[in-house]
Amino acid sequence: VSLPEMSQLRVDIANLGFYKNGPHPDIYLFSSSSSVPSVTRQIFIDHHPVLCQQTYDQYILKAPETSSIMGFKVATLWQAPEINPVNGKARSIPILNPINKYGRVFFFAWFGFMIAFLSWYAFPPLVSIKTPTRHVHPMSNTF
């Protein structure tokens, strides 16, 4: 079976003794229970032989290269974010996607705070907006 070069490598943890402190950025750790169709081959990382599985699903699931401005991926503004696997926090902000779980909370956090001002800051402009004296200014009561 020959796979396109784009597909990513999955490396067995057992063969990665010298990378115990953290995975190589290009490598996805996989558990042996994985049932994804794959081929096994040997590659060299820093001259160490490593058994790898090259999988189909990684190739299929890999997101297409998105356009970026100064390293900022524009598509993260609406795409479902990448997730921290432990606490489930998002690693990008889907500002333009109020349907997504994270985008929804983002929207209600700022919008909820904004509408609080409608009543909280309502009095100052209404209390004395037409007062003709010089030193009482409509904005002078804002706090």
Next chain:
Amino acid sequence: LTLTIKKDLHLSGNEVANSNIIALTATLLVRLVAGPACDHFGPRVVFAACLLLGAIPTALAGTIHNAAGLYVIRFFIGILGGSFVPCQVWSTGFFDKNVVGTSNALTAGWGNTGGGITFFVMPAIVDSLANSRHLSAHVAWRVSFIVPFIIITFITLCLLLLCQDTPTGKWSERQLAVQHNLQAHGVRAGVVNVPGGITDRKVEGATTPTSGDEKRDEEADLAKAKHGSFDHEATMGEQEMLETAQGEVVIKPSFKEAMAVVFTPQTAMVAMCYFCSFGAELAINSILGAYYFKNFPKLGQTGTGRWAAMFGLLNVVFRPLGGFVADALYRKTGSVWSKKILLHSLAIICGGFQIAIGVLNSKSHATMFGLIAGMAFFLEAGNGANFALVPHIHPFANGIISGVTGAGGNFGGVIFAIIFRYLGVNYGKTFWIIGVITIAVNIAVCWIKPIPKGQVGGR
């Protein structure tokens, strides 16, 4: 508007001023309480509570008929201002350390523009009620408060019904969920303190360190089956996962623990910086129109009021910029020190601008508005950078530190407003006094390490 609330209720200038101070004090108290409440009940519930409790006096605002009534209503409407704390804690709860500065600054900055928007919207509502619905001004301003009441209640219900406490679901199950996630990723569990009230067979098994590898695999599969994993997961090392689980899950605080968090130098550092930056923003917001009117009487009250509202509206861009730059620096350097250095640098430059404004006391439009806009950038970006740093300091008690910091900002507003009141129309002098205080405070706290000794998870 032909009749104002002031005339309608026959208020004196002092009574108006008192009602302002009461509103500010209420917000300060609510922020202090909202912080620990967020850690106790979860930010979503506290957010909704702040908004609903503030919506009730909003609906009753029309019943005011004397100064005492105004004091009471404005005190309870001040509860709405406390919603800042759950807003920030909620945003911290959903966004990871690499983007939390941006998300906090965006939610706070966009929210803050509500102040500027209200300045235009509420008078427009009253005008419309008076002109199109032919209500007398006496009735129109009373009816107008129904509009924010309906909006706040509706949005709060949506917020409650459509959103979650945490990305993992219920607030009460946050520790359990993290434990399951750890298991599902094959990391040895038993490091997160699960509250005793929750009994779960699998968790009990996991906390006894007798399980061998086989059992561990089995548990991982069980946890995965029960809890599932997220769609697009980031890759993380085992050590990083453990630290996240140990240090970043919010713990229900006891009074003693809460006090221990409040009285750390790190909490004092962010609270003092926020005292200067947000305090100055509140106080300047409240006098800027009058200051412009004094220096540029030709613009008229409407014109100077609008120019002054710009200062608050700049929050749309400037505060998020502060958080964004803080995040970019943190990602580049990998150190929380970068956020801290940014925070103090912005504050000290802002102090410089304030001194320049005060000393020049310019009568030129270009100089004055230019300096104010420059000051606004460093001031508001500083606010953003501050709440980019806060989530790193005590991640297990993020609500408490956020509440104290937010209240510190309000306290600064009170103090600086008193200085403005004391110096009367000598606005320039107050400006440079605030600038000097800002620079002095920031230099005084700049030596404090951003992360307390022995802390886990915030780095």
